[in-house]
Amino acid sequence: MNLQPTQEAAGTRAALITxxxxxxxxxxxxxxxxxxxxxxxxxxxxxxxxxxDPDALASIRLTLLVAAISVPLNxxxxxxxxxxxxxxxxxxxxxxxxxxELPFSVSPVISGLVWVLLFGANGWFGPLLAxxxxxxxxxxxxxxxxxxxVTLPFVARTLLPLMQAQGALEEEAAVTLGAHGWQVFRHVTxxxxxxxxxxxxxLCNARAMGEFGAAAVVSGHIRGQTNTxxxxxxxxxxxxxxxxxxxxxxxxSLLALLTxxxxxxxxxxxxxxxxxx
Amino acid sequence: xxxELQDLRKRYDGRVPALxxxxxxxxxxxxxxxxxPSGSGxxxxxxxxxxxxxxxxxxxxxxxxxxxxxxxxxxxxxxxxQSYALFRHxxxxxxxxxxxxxxxxxxxxxxxxxxxxxxxxLDLMGIGELANRLPEQISGGQRQRVALARAxxxxxxxxxxxxxxxxxxxxxxxxxxxxxxxxxxxxxxTSLFVTHDQAEALEMSDRVAVLRAGRxxxxxxxxxxxxxxxxxxxxGFLGESLRFACVVAEGVAHFSDPGLAPMPTNQKPGPAVALxxxxxxxxxxxxxxxxxxxVHATGPLHRIGVRLGPRLVELLAPANGLAxxxxxxxxxxxxxxxxxxxxxxx
Amino acid sequence: xTTRPQVLPGFRLSLGITLLWLSLIVVLPxxxxxLRPWELGVAGVWRSLTExxxxxxxxxxxxxxxxxxxxxxxxxxxxxxxxxxxxxxxxxxxxxxxDxxxxxxxxxxxxxxxxxxxxxxxxGALLAPLGIKVAYTPLGVLVALVFVGLxxxxxxxxxxxxxxxxxxxxxxxxxxxxxxxxxRHVVLPALVPALVAGFGAALARGIGExxxxxxxxxxxxxxxxxxxLIIVMRLEQLDYAGAAALGLAMLCxxxxxxxxxxxxxxxxxxxx
Numbered sequence: 001m002n003l004q005p006t007q008e009a010a011g012t013r014a015a016l017i018t019x020x021x022x023x024x025x026x027x028x029x030x031x032x033x034x035x036x037x038x039x040x041x042x043x044x045x046x047x048x049x050x051x052x053d054p055d056a057l058a059s060i061r062l063t064l065l066v067a068a069i070s071v072p073l074n075x076x077x078x079x080x081x082x083x084x085x086x087x088x089x090x091x092x093x094x095x096x097x098x099x100x101e102l103p104f105s106v107s108p109v110i111s112g113l114v115w116v117l118l119f120g121a122n123g124w125f126g127p128l129l130a131x132x133x134x135x136x137x138x139x140x141x142x143x144x145x146x147x148x149x150v151t152l153p154f155v156a157r158t159l160l161p162l163m164q165a166q167g168a169l170e171e172e173a174a175v176t177l178g179a180h181g182w183q184v185f186r187h188v189t190x191x192x193x194x195x196x197x198x199x200x201x202x203l204c205n206a207r208a209m210g211e212f213g214a215a216a217v218v219s220g221h222i223r224g225q226t227n228t229x230x231x232x233x234x235x236x237x238x239x240x241x242x243x244x245x246x247x248x249x250x251x252x253s254l255l256a257l258l259t260x261x262x263x264x265x266x267x268x269x270x271x272x273x274x275x276x277x
Numbered sequence: 278x279x280x281e282l283q284d285l286r287k288r289y290d291g292r293v294p295a296l297x298x299x300x301x302x303x304x305x306x307x308x309x310x311x312x313x314p315s316g317s318g319x320x321x322x323x324x325x326x327x328x329x330x331x332x333x334x335x336x337x338x339x340x341x342x343x344x345x346x347x348x349x350x351x352x353x354x355x356x357x358x359q360s361y362a363l364f365r366h367x368x369x370x371x372x373x374x375x376x377x378x379x380x381x382x383x384x385x386x387x388x389x390x391x392x393x394x395x396x397x398x399l400d401l402m403g404i405g406e407l408a409n410r411l412p413e414q415i416s417g418g419q420r421q422r423v424a425l426a427r428a429x430x431x432x433x434x435x436x437x438x439x440x441x442x443x444x445x446x447x448x449x450x451x452x453x454x455x456x457x458x459x460x461x462x463x464x465x466x467t468s469l470f471v472t473h474d475q476a477e478a479l480e481m482s483d484r485v486a487v488l489r490a491g492r493x494x495x496x497x498x499x500x501x502x503x504x505x506x507x508x509x510x511x512x513g514f515l516g517e518s519l520r521f522a523c524v525v526a527e528g529v530a531h532f533s534d535p536g537l538a539p540m541p542t543n544q545k546p547g548p549a550v551a552l553x554x555x556x557x558x559x560x561x562x563x564x565x566x567x568x569x570x571x572v573h574a575t576g577p578l579h580r581i582g583v584r585l586g587p588r589l590v591e592l593l594a595p596a597n598g599l600a601x602x603x604x605x606x607x608x609x610x611x612x613x614x615x616x617x618x619x620x621x622x623x
Numbered sequence: 624x625t626t627r628p629q630v631l632p633g634f635r636l637s638l639g640i641t642l643l644w645l646s647l648i649v650v651l652p653x654x655x656x657x658l659r660p661w662e663l664g665v666a667g668v669w670r671s672l673t674e675x676x677x678x679x680x681x682x683x684x685x686x687x688x689x690x691x692x693x694x695x696x697x698x699x700x701x702x703x704x705x706x707x708x709x710x711x712x713x714x715x716x717x718x719x720x721x722d723x724x725x726x727x728x729x730x731x732x733x734x735x736x737x738x739x740x741x742x743x744x745x746x747g748a749l750l751a752p753l754g755i756k757v758a759y760t761p762l763g764v765l766v767a768l769v770f771v772g773l774x775x776x777x778x779x780x781x782x783x784x785x786x787x788x789x790x791x792x793x794x795x796x797x798x799x800x801x802x803x804x805x806x807r808h809v810v811l812p813a814l815v816p817a818l819v820a821g822f823g824a825a826l827a828r829g830i831g832e833x834x835x836x837x838x839x840x841x842x843x844x845x846x847x848x849x850x851x852l853i854i855v856m857r858l859e860q861l862d863y864a865g866a867a868a869l870g871l872a873m874l875c876x877x878x879x880x881x882x883x884x885x886x887x888x889x890x891x892x893x894x895x
Contacts, residue, residue: 008802013709020705021717023698026746027770028723031735034745038738077644084637088629099645102653105877107831108729109851110870113858114652117659122863124655149648169362171631172329175349176356177376177431181632187375191366210728213833217855230730230834237734237838246738249731256726263726264719329630349630 035253038246050247058224059232059248062140066228067208070147075201078155083189086163087171097160103152108213112146115218119145138220143228146214151204158200159193162270166192199266206259210252278341279305279435279467280326285335287321287491295321296332297491303469308461310478311471313488314514319471320359322488323437326469327356339435355428357438361420363412369423370395370408376431398426401460418449425457429464436461436468442477454481475515479503487511509617512552519558519590521551521611522619530616536567536585537609544616553614558592562601565608572601583607660868671865672872676844677853683761684850685876688829691768692776692822698769699776699821700814706777707784725774729834736767737838759841764849767835772825779821780814787813816888823884830877 007013039047050056081100085093103111119126119136129136136142170192174184190197212230220226223235229248236245280303287296295318303309311319324330326337328349337344344352364372374395377386386394399405402422407415412423421441428436441457442450458481461468472478478485479499486496487510495507506512509520521537523530525544530551532539538561540551560581562569570589571582578593581601590609594601660668671677706718724732740747740757747758757763787810795805833851841847850873857866 008806016701016705017709017711020702021713024702024717024720027773028720030745031732031739031770032723032727034738035731035735077640080637080640081644083633084641087631088634088638090638096641096645099649102649105827105881106874107851107877108833109854110656110831110874113854113866113870114656116858117655117863117867118652120858120863122861145648149652152644152648168631169358169360170364172349173356173358173362173364173427174375174379175631176327176329176352176354177379177427178350179375179379180350181636183379184632187379188364206726210731212728212730212733213831213851216833217858230728233730233734234838237737242738245734249734252728252731256723256728256731260719260722260726263722264715331630 035246035249038242039250042243046243047247050244055223059227059229063209063229066143066147069144070151070208071205074151075155081156082159082163087168100153100156103149111150112214112217115145137218142218146218147208150211150214151208154204155200158196162196195270202262278302281338283336285332287332294491305467307483308468310482310485312478312485317488318491319488323439323471327354327437328352355433355436357424357428357441359440359443361424365412368409373426373430402426417445436466438470440471518552523549523551525549534585536565540612542616548619549616551614551616553611556593557613559610560594561608562605565606568606569603660864660871663864668868671868679845680848680850680853687764688826691765691772691829692825694769695772695776695825703777703780707781721774721777724771732835733838758839761847763839764836767839768829771835772829775824776821780817783817815891819888823881827877
């Protein structure tokens with residue numbers, strides 16, 4: 001068999017493939033296996049009981065609540081931002097894009113820090129709001145704000161290149177045919193961006209549910225009240241409750257794997273459509 | 278008048294103007310072409326009439342209404358895009374019916390009525406069997422007809438077409454030209470049609486407006502445009518054109534190239550340029566400062582290469598049995614040329 | 624003509640929403656971060672940043688992140704090359720797994736890696752007889768950061784490798800180069816800008832990393848304490864200005880590094 005001039009020898013290839021798969025297996029697969037193995041180390045019954053623990057349930061509820069607020073908020077605003085930036089020309093567009101990308105470059109702890117600076121006991125607005133009976137930090141509102149900040153870019157930055165690549169011609173055509181604002185968006189734009197939108201929402205949700213650093217800073221670590229799932233994991237781990245910690249971790253890992261699978265599917269879907277064009 | 282444009286001006290970011298004082302009128306039922314090289318402003322003009330661009334100054338009146346402040350969706354003008362801009366996720370039938378579905382409740386026809394009109398248009402365009410296909414499943418020529426049907430569905434009285442045949446191959450283009458003009462006549466439309474292809478413009482239109490650098494050079498019926506171009510640019514743009522520099526003095530034009538007989542003219546004295554088509558040049562063999570270099574017998578017209586000093590001129594002459602052998606001296610008679618003053622740079 | 628309407632609808636509405644959203648969620652908090660440190664005065668900020676404990680933590684955070692990003696260069700290059708150039712059963716699955724550190728919540732990654740490398744963990748137990756301690760040491764921090772940074776390196780390199788012009792490698796072959804020489808002299812230089820970009824991305828992620836690292840780090844002051852932890856501590860002590868100073872310094876340092884790497888990448892790219 002002749003070797004292509006741009007290919008390594010078969011033996012080399014096999015060796016490299018094996019080495020890579022070993023590394024990936026060790027590095028990526030093993031940690032996930034550890035999570036499930038530790039969760040089930042005392043049997044399924046023990047894991048199930050750990051999930052039924054009131055504090056664990058409260059943390060799951062809180063995580064879902066925070067995600068239920070931040071994801072739709074960032075989706076609606078992300079769509080608005082993508083529409084505004086990709087369909088119109090005005091000074092300061094580049095600045096808006098930079099602001100949208102900013103939370104990505106800010107590390108998690110700093111993402112929580114900034115909210116404490118605003119609403120904490122020593123913050124700009126903290127004392128003022130506290131007198132009115134409103135507590136942001138060490139309470140649920142703080143968690144929501146921190147999560148909104150951290151997940152802000154996902155929908156917008158998925159839609160922006162997509163909408164820019166698709167161009168505004170179909171929307172212009174709709175306008176010449178008599179459609180007004182919402183009609184154009186609903187009938188022409190939305191169907192064209194739906195897979196990209198779903199992708200962005202998926203990533204946004206995964207991050208919202210899994211955020212730890214920022215949440216750790218703004219939460220009061222009060223079990224049963226201000227612990228999201230990642231924070232509950234930390235609390236149980238520090239208490240040496242392996243089964244409890246890894247069981248909740250297993251739940252989040254399942255979410256991560258599902259997100260990865262959906263991501264693969266959507267990428268294939270979007271990629272395939274682009275190729276067909 | 279269906280369309281009246283007065284002194285339209287538009288400049289993009291302080292650079293070269295896209296529209297530099299364009300005034301134009303389109304009569305009801307007229308098929309007018311906007312012809313010009315790329316960058317001449319013809320597409321900008323079309324889009325301005327549709328409400329897809331806004332001019333800096335000047336007025337646009339469609340059906341007697343001033344369009345200032347009127348958004349595109351309220352103008353009642355049909356627009357066919359160069360790249361068709363079909364809604365990719367809707368079927369052909371859904372695309373065509375879109376404009377009717379978007380009408381406000383009060384003016385919206387019943388679902389069955391919309392379906393009937395869509396069927397009517399599909400049959401008119403000869404694409405009845407494509408009703409349920411998606412845009413990506415049909416050919417370029419078919420997409421073109423869907424785009425046209427979609428624009429016609431809202432029963433516009435003015436139809437604007439932006440280089441509609443640009444992306445199609447030559448054969449399909451020719452067929453669609455004839456068919457589009459026939460449709461226009463049958464439906465009693467008024468159409469404004471942008472193209473850079475002069476043959477197309479001259480073939481299809483009642484009048485042609487030639488644009489250059491944001492200004493209208495000449496508006497006329499095709500035959501007058503071709504026979505009496507008002508400037509050197511229009512002459513050159515409409516067909517193959519040969520330039521001969523000359524100087525006019527006392528009613529006679531003297532050419533700088535050798536081998537050309539001087540010709541009488543009423544151009545003002547001074548430097549000028551004579552433009553002539555290859556088949557308009559008359560060959561006077563037997564004497565003169567030019568000599569025949571090559572003769573190609575291609576069809577009813579012979580392509581003859583004549584050397585005039587450093588320059589080689591190719592002309593077309595009917596095969597009439599004249600003994601035209603390479604090497605023979607000759608003179609060229611340019612009396613059918615059109616003279617224009619030497620152009621100052623714009 | 625008075626006001627200029629836009630061709631497409633919804634400009635004012637979408638711009639309004641966007642500006643409100645970004646002002647409240649991004650501009651306001653970042654302003655707080657930028658302004659708060661200065662209530663200590665410039666000298667105070669300097670003092671706050673140069674405390675020995677802080678400096679040790681910064682050295683660890685930046686140092687470990689740099690080292691981890693460096694480790695990710697060959698590992699990421701190998702992975703990206705194999706994924707982009709070779710076909711083998713299960714390739715699509717392996718490719719999807721590379722995104723795992725991105726999809727997995729940091730706390731989960733943190734306890735998983737700790738569980739793996741702790742003295743009684745699956746890997747920790749193998750390394751203990753060799754005298755290698757990973758968990759609760761700076762080495763643990765390094766391992767966690769390599770885990771977290773790998774996808775950034777691979778995802779930056781893969782598209783570049785896919786678009787490498789095969790003609791260059793074919794030319795090298797016709798001129799007599801062995802495959803190894805072609806890789807070293809033709810392919811590798813072409814990848815340098817992407818390697819630098821991937822390095823920068825992994826580095827930026829590693830500097831501020833908290834969740835994946837905090838469990839495996841051990842958090843002993845001056846030894847295995849990362850900078851973000853000091854920020855958390857200062858907040859608990861109500862030293863908001865001090866926390867903000869450190870946060871602002873880390874953010875600025877991260878931006879500066881990215882900026883310099885960007886410059887380097889562009890300069891190197893000219894010879895690609």
